[in-house]
Amino acid sequence: MSTILKLEHIYKSFPGVKALDDMQIELERGEIHAVCGENGAGKSTLMKVITGVYKADSGNMYLNGEKITVNEPNDAYSKGIAIIFQETSLFKDLTVLENMFMGHEPVKKIGPISNIDYAAEEAKATEIFNFLGISGISFDDKIDNLGVAAKQMVEIAKALTYDAEVLIFDEPTAALTEKEVRSLFETIQRLKERGVSMLYISHRMEEIFEITDRVTVIRDGSFIKTAKTSEVTEQQLIAWMVGREMVGELYCKADVEIGEPVLEVKGLTKPGLLENIDFTLRRGEILGFAGLAGAGRTESAECICGLMKRYTADIKLFGKPFKAKNYRHAIDNGLVYLSEDRKKYGLVVPMSVKENLTMSILYQISKGTFIDFKTENQIVEKYMKDLSVKAPDKDFVVENLSGGNQQKVLLAKALCAKPKILILDEPTRGVDVGAKAEIYKIIKQLSEQGISIIMISSEMPELLGMSDRVVVIKEGRKVGEVERKDFSQEKVLGMAL
């Protein structure tokens, strides 16, 4: 095997942060090479340096042994390096064909005038679609009308229009269902057979072990190790990523006495989304909600909290009939919901940690019209300490925190409202292993304090590790309920699929 892409001594800093510190990576021709690291380790920065989105402060980059400089995305593309982004970089109002060739449309000269050559575009796109085995998308479909998996396919097809020899996948499976992941992997195998070299970034260990040949671990912007994937264990990888051996079990479950029912839901129905869902949550219990994305777990929670209207259900909260008029009404009754999308619905990211934390309790900490800053500061300091939010100070803008710390701020915001029942929707999505462990610890402490928790999660180990009981929801219906003593991945997954 020969080396196709090599980076060495790459330095890149942003104001106040050393993002890459003597980084190196070597990609061999035709291999799938995983890049692992916690959130904020510098994976995305490294990829952006390779593709010219960022310019490295110093360092060398070699392609096929030749030294190259990449100053802007076009430089990378023209050299056959392309990236499939985590958040798709497609234009939603344009067609598939327009998106695939945006910025590098083939042109045909008619006299002195260059015209975009649509026939050439279609010919090339057809060839790429055939190679990838894509059907069911037509070239003049608008991106907005495509599903997530289809968009991803268009992204890959777009990357191939650059005749890419080096392809970078940045968390490609984050939004895909299991079936879609399988077809993505097939596509990746095809690319490999064609001799395309790939860098593969993912948080999902099982994927790394399934499809990659080698793995490079980075931590705090520094290179740690490159190894053959077949020669390392998951434990080892995690240890390299966090810089220490994981002490004990990742999931910690409190031994809490489970009390009387606090939330009883009967016949929760919302036309087209939910049908006759029953469940009961008891004091101090962690009730897991399992199911596929879109099964109706989030929607159930939103109905109960008054975030969704027009539903029917018999809900008893602490033994009394209850129907949330709006979310404020739910909070005031001790029912707090944490959104799965913290940037969109959870936090106001350009605002400070402090402002985010007290956003839902402003009137409780106000004297008349004015906010009581002393009380506010006390509350904020208490929760930042309790949840060990790693921020320089309480006025730090949430946007600049790592995913794990943002999630902790979100949790702290919910706790400020003094919930008796907490609904956590994907509490560890996009959070690295270290922060996950801390969040599980917080959840454990909460249940020890007698707070009842509903945990919606797509990560089976987390769900089974933390819950007392799991409710399985499929296509808007409850299809089963499993007690902790009967927990097994196969059983729960079997019901959900």
Add this chain to the structure above:
Amino acid sequence: MNKKNPVVSFFTSREGILAIFVAIFFGVLVATSNLGQDMFSFLKDVSYMIVGGLALMLVVMLGEIDISAGTVLGLIGFFTGNLLKMGVPIPLVILVGMLVGMVNSAIIGFINVKFHVPTMVVSLAMVKLHLGIFPLLPNAGWVSNIPMEISNVGNAKIGVVPVMLFFSLAILVFFMWFMKYTRFGKTIYAVGGSKPSATLAGIKNGKVVFLTFVMSGALLGITSIMYWLPASQVQPSGTNGLEMYFIPIAVVAGVSILGGTGRPIGILISTFLIAMLQRACILWGLGNAWLYLTYGVVVLIAVYSSVTDFAALFGGRKKKDANLEGGAN
């Protein structure tokens, strides 16, 4: 890949449905009023509105706005009117008009790109600048007594159709080609659709915004001349507020106020709609109050429809997903 019939796909598109509606409205208007006798002056309005609409289409497509598009027409008219009076040949005057427009829009584009000031604010400042600078110019005021031979050029017609309309249509056809068949045209959609994505496609956002504004300015120059040429005098404040026709023309045409969408052909259709609305209220004797009311409602509906997915509103449409066949080819 099965191709759709182009005629069918046009009449089921936003522009096509609008075209049918506009045609019916036109028929009703001609039948119920004396628009027939007034056709020449109606089409004269349509001529300059098409170009002004295209100018605003370009900037709205970027997700930007230019509310100084009305006042700048007066300023351009002042310069070009004086030149015409001095006997400078019309083609040269057109070039000067375009140049003034380009400078004005270039300032807006430059400030937006360089200092990240929203164009809404910059162009609002430009409005005041135009109004303020005008009295300070030498010989400020109306430009009157432009020779009849010159205004006759603006009033030239074939039947009831002003020659200027053909000129506008030529510009429209140019932009239909430009937006579809040139790389620069595509980048306007890209930058308006999503600046981060455009960067990742190797597009230089600032350059595209600046050049698009310059292009829009050139069109405003032409608009101004088309507006003033048929008259024998230029009364610079007369164009104030015209941006409130051009912006709706762009929006009704299907250019999302958020940027990234729209087709030049839509401008032709929506120009007719806006011009007819203006006439209808006069011809039916309803007065300005009704004009503004109808006009407000039309713009609201247009903006709403350009940013809303109707299919999602009426029960939703299933998003398409790719089928992947096994086996490489």
